[in-house]
Every structure is written in structure tokens, then in C-alpha cells.
Amino acid sequence: MLLVPCPHCGPRNSADLRYVGESVSRPDAESATPEHWRRYLYTRSNPAGWLRETWYCRLGCRRFFTVERHTASNQFRTPVVPGDKPEAKA
Amino acid sequence: MKPPARYSALGLARRGISGDSWPRAWRQVELRPSYDVVIIGGGVHGLATAYYLARNHGITKVAVVDKSYIGSGGSGRNTAIVRSNYLTPEGVAFYDRSLQLYNDMAGELNINVMFSRRGHLTLAHSDAALRTMRWRAEVNKLQGIDSSVIDPAQVKELAPSLDVSHHTRYPILGALYHPPGGIIRHDAVVWGYARAADAMGVQIHQKTEVLDILVEGGEGPEGKGAGGRVTGVRTSQGDIAAPIVVNATAGWASLISAMAGVELPISTRPLQAAVTEPVKVFLPTVVVSGSLHVYVSQTDRGELVFGASVDPYNNYSVRGSLEFTEELAGHVLELMPGISKMRLLRQWAGLCDMTPDYSPIMGFTPVEGFLCDVGWGTYGFKAGPVSGETMAECVATKSVPELIQAFGLDRFGHGRLVGEKGAAAVGH
Numbered sequence: 158m159l160l161v162p163c164p165h166c167g168p169r170n171s172a173d174l175r176y177v178g179e180s181v182s183r184p185d186a187e188s189a190t191p192e193h194w195r196r197y198l199y200t201r202s203n204p205a206g207w208l209r210e211t212w213y214c215r216l217g218c219r220r221f222f223t224v225e226r227h228t229a230s231n232q233f234r235t236p237v238v239p240g241d242k243p244e245a246k247a
Numbered sequence: 248m249k250p251p252a253r254y255s256a257l258g259l260a261r262r263g264i265s266g267d268s269w270p271r272a273w274r275q276v277e278l279r280p281s282y283d284v285v286i287i288g289g290g291v292h293g294l295a296t297a298y299y300l301a302r303n304h305g306i307t308k309v310a311v312v313d314k315s316y317i318g319s320g321g322s323g324r325n326t327a328i329v330r331s332n333y334l335t336p337e338g339v340a341f342y343d344r345s346l347q348l349y350n351d352m353a354g355e356l357n358i359n360v361m362f363s364r365r366g367h368l369t370l371a372h373s374d375a376a377l378r379t380m381r382w383r384a385e386v387n388k389l390q391g392i393d394s395s396v397i398d399p400a401q402v403k404e405l406a407p408s409l410d411v412s413h414h415t416r417y418p419i420l421g422a423l424y425h426p427p428g429g430i431i432r433h434d435a436v437v438w439g440y441a442r443a444a445d446a447m448g449v450q451i452h453q454k455t456e457v458l459d460i461l462v463e464g465g466e467g468p469e470g471k472g473a474g475g476r477v478t479g480v481r482t483s484q485g486d487i488a489a490p491i492v493v494n495a496t497a498g499w500a501s502l503i504s505a506m507a508g509v510e511l512p513i514s515t516r517p518l519q520a521a522v523t524e525p526v527k528v529f530l531p532t533v534v535v536s537g538s539l540h541v542y543v544s545q546t547d548r549g550e551l552v553f554g555a556s557v558d559p560y561n562n563y564s565v566r567g568s569l570e571f572t573e574e575l576a577g578h579v580l581e582l583m584p585g586i587s588k589m590r591l592l593r594q595w596a597g598l599c600d601m602t603p604d605y606s607p608i609m610g611f612t613p614v615e616g617f618l619c620d621v622g623w624g625t626y627g628f629k630a631g632p633v634s635g636e637t638m639a640e641c642v643a644t645k646s647v648p649e650l651i652q653a654f655g656l657d658r659f660g661h662g663r664l665v666g667e668k669g670a671a672a673v674g675h
Binding site for chain 1 (some may be wrong): 513
């Protein structure tokens with residue numbers, strides 16, 4: 158069982174949450190090129206190591222949050238405060 | 248070069264009596280400083296590519312490198328099911344060619360791959376699923392694939408152990424029946440390609456990990472990335488110069504491609520599978536349920552092999568989990584209540600490189616000389632032979648064969664996704 162540290166509900170079984178996936182920031186709609194949109198939609202770094210990812214607390218607080226997890230050992234780092242936006246990459 | 252011993256019934260009997268050992272199936276040789284083609288990944292895909300490069304195109308100065316032993320990744324961890332009843336016309340044509348190659352493999356490679364065309368049932372538990380089955384059947388028939396929708400009574404005839412009553416939580420409303428589908432011995436496929444490729448001069452280097460891919464002239468850091476040109480690979484056994492490098496890895500596709508500065512739309516997730524103790528043969532076909540995320544087949548030894556869907560989050564670990572076992576057992580018993588006393592022997596996991604449209608990424612990349620045969624999600628094993636054949640053509644002719652034109656990396660930029668909802672991990 159993977160215990161996911163929800164910033165509101167505390168550790169919860171991953172089955173109670175929905176995995177949204179690797180965190181990617183939305184490009185600025187005013188200046189984004191098709192290449193930016195392509196990267197936002199599809200390209201993922203997919204590291205074997207620390208991954209910044211988004212979860213949705215489906216059966217708990219029903220909020221999204223970002224957290225860092227190691228994709229080989231499944232350890233978590235301190236969750237990022239909800240509402241924090243990952244810095245724009247595009 | 249001494250030709251390898253041919254496998255035959257007579258040879259088996261002779262060695263059985265005399266106790267002589269078999270010669271090595273492939274050579275162990277020193278790494279050369281340069282090759283025409285370096286293939287990263289010694290699985291079905293990598294070895295098949297090497298084999299077809301040598302056989303169809305006469306390119307034999309080829310090295311297949313693997314960080315572990317050959318067939319240790321997805322090629323040895325899949326559930327050995329082959330079929331061609333996919334949903335998209337591109338997918339159907341592609342996987343059907345693979346099935347043909349599998350069919351002729353035992354004779355061509357002189358190895359017993361134990362191909363059993365026992366039929367393949369995809370169960371439908373809802374009206375929506377049944378509709379998808381009809382859709383798939385029609386797409387299949389149009390391309391000449393033997394595939395049809397059958398009712399629960401016919402399902403019961405084909406697989407008597409299935410519970411087709413209406414008292415279950417997920418009643419079986421029908422199934423997509425695909426007689427040419429079946430199971431094949433995946434290790435023999437790997438060994439067969441390795442032995443045949445080796446006999447034609449291809450070198451296989453196990454325990455040779457790729458640490459970096461050497462690229463020059465690209466726009467990224469260290470000259471990597473788009474516009475660059477491959478010059479070789481750096482391995483744990485030393486540098487190799489090569490104008491063409493093929494990434495035929497599964498599970499590590501993103502990491503290997505990143506070494507050349509190529510980013511991929513891939514998320515890596517494990518898929519867990521399990522096998523039971525052997526029992527008398529009672530399940531004559533392969534049974535798959537998309538809604539219950541399970542597929543079941545019985546091996547020639549009598550063990551039941553179960554596969555599930557991919558895990559719900561990215562992971563590079565191949566450890567199993569108890570949750571998986573519980574869920575899987577529940578789903579299998581839903582289909583076959585009669586096997587509740589059977590014990591699981593072991594479970595394992597393999598890494599699946601999932602793409603957004605459940606289709607592979609094949610062919611050229613923005614880096615010249617760096618080719619990809621990746622993103623094989625849950626359907627890599629059944630595509631092994633055709634991937635080898637088409638990737639070899641790609642390398643030799645420098646053009647993309649028609650069968651894989653839909654699977655290029657550039658499709659994501661152009662919004663031309665394939666949308667293969669007939670893949671194993673997709674619920675209907």
C-alpha cells in the first residue's frame with residue numbers, strides 16, 4: 158500500500174486518491190507557440206528518481222496538491238502547499 | 248565462423264542418451280571499437296531488429312547491448328499472449344504482420360517457440376463494451392482478420408469454466424472471439440532471435456550498460472538534442488563508435504532517449520502478473536476482461552498465468568504489492584469461481600512505457616542516426632517480430648515503412664494520435 162501524504166487529510170491510501178501525473182505548468186496562452194502546447198500536453202521527463210507530481214484527494218478533501226516522490230523507492234518529500242503553482246517551464 | 252548446431256528431434260535423442268552438452272547458442276565476444284549499428288536493449292525488439300538487419304539487408308556489423316542478460320526485461324516478464332484484433336486499422340495491419348511472423352518462426356529460427364493458436368476471448372460486461380467489441384470485429388473483418396462477436400452460450404462452450412450466469416456483479420454479455428490469437432514461449436523467441444542473429448555475425452553483449460549516447464552538433468547542452476548527429480555510445484565496457492543507434496528499451500526508454508537529448512511523451516508504470524500452481528488443463532483459450540482488468544491463460548505446464556492492468560502511478564520499481572494480488576484474485580474468481588482453492592506460486596512486475604495514445608513510438612527522431620522503437624506499453628511482446636522487421640528496414644533504407652508511418656514521434660506535434668483503445672491496459 159502506498160501512503161500518500163495529503164496536506165489536508167494526512168497520510169491516506171493511494172486508492173483514495175487519483176494520480177494526475179507528472180506536474181507540468183500550463184503555458185501562457187498569449188505567448189505560447191504550438192511547440193509549447195505540445196510539450197505541455199505530451200512531453201514528460203519521466204525520471205527514475207525524484208518526480209514532482211500532482212494528486213487529487215478523491216475520497217478525502219477533494220483537492221489537488223503537488224508532492225515529490227521517488228519513483229524507485231516510493232518515498233515522499235514534504236508536500237508542496239496546495240495552491241502553489243510549479244514555476245513556468247515554457 | 249562455425250555454424251551453430253541445428254536443433255532437431257534426433258539431436259535431442261542423441262544428446263539425451265550420450266549426455267553431451269549443447270554448444271553455446273550465441274558467442275561471447277570482445278566489444279569492437281566501432282559498429283555500423285548499435286542496438287540498445289537485448290529483448291525481442293532489439294534482437295529481432297538485429298536479425299532482420301542481417302537477414303533482409305545484409306548489415307551484420309551490428310552490436311546488441313544490454314545492461315543485464317538478454318530477455319531480462321519486458322521480453323521475459325510479459326504474459327506471452329499474441330493477437331491482432333486491435334481497434335485501429337493501423338494497429339490491426341501491424342499486429343497481424345507480427346502474428347504471421349510468429350506463425351513461421353519455429354521453422355525459420357529452428358527453435359521450438361511452442362506457439363499455441365488456441366483462440367482469444369475478450370469478454371464484454373456492459374452494453375458499451377459489447378459495442379466496442381462489434382466495432383473491433385468489423386474493423387478486423389474489413390482487414391481479413393478472423394474475429395467475431397459471440398454470445399454467452401458460445402463463450403461457455405469455448406471456456407466451460409467461465410461463469411456466464413446473470414447473478415454475477417459483472418455478467419458476461421458476450422465476447423470478441425479471435426481464433427488466431429494464442430500464447431507463445433517468450434524466452435524461446437528471445438533465444439531464437441539471438442541465436443539466428445549471432446549465426447549471421449551480429450554481436451550480442453550482455454552485462455554492457457549504456458552510460459551515455461555521444462551526439463555532436465545539436466542545439467541542446469553538450470551538442471545533444473535536435474539537429475545533432477549520433478557518433479556512438481559510452482558503455483560500462485568502453486566507448487563504441489557508431490553512426491546509427493537504436494533505442495529498443497522498455498522501461499528505460501525515457502532515460503536512454505534523454506542521453507541523446509530526445510524527450511518522449513512516456514510515463515513508466517509497472518504491470519504486475521502472477522502465476523498459480525500447475526493443474527490439469529481446463530482452460531482451452533486465452534480469456535481477457537477489459538472491465539475487470541485481467542487476462543488469464545493456462546500454460547502447457549498447467550499453470551494459470553494472470554496479468555493485470557498497469558499500476559495507477561509512475562514507478563520504476565518491479566516489486567509486487569499485496570493490493571494487486573487481492574484485487575487480481577477477486578477479479579479472476581468473479582470470472583471463474585471454480586478455482587478458489589488454487590494457490591498462487593509467485594508474482595512479478597514488468598515496466599511499461601505508456602504513451603498518451605496506447606501506440607508505440609517508432610522510427611526517426613530529431614537527432615540524426617538516433618532511432619526509437621519505444622513506448623511499447625502493454626503490447627510490446629506481441630509486436631516484437633514486426634517491430635524488428637520494420638525497424639531494420641528503417642535503418643537500412645533510411646525511410647519509414649508504411650506499416651509504421653502512423654507511429655512516428657512527430658505525430659504528437661501534429662495532433663495525429665492513433666488512439667488504440669484495443670490495447671490491453673484500456674478499460675472499455
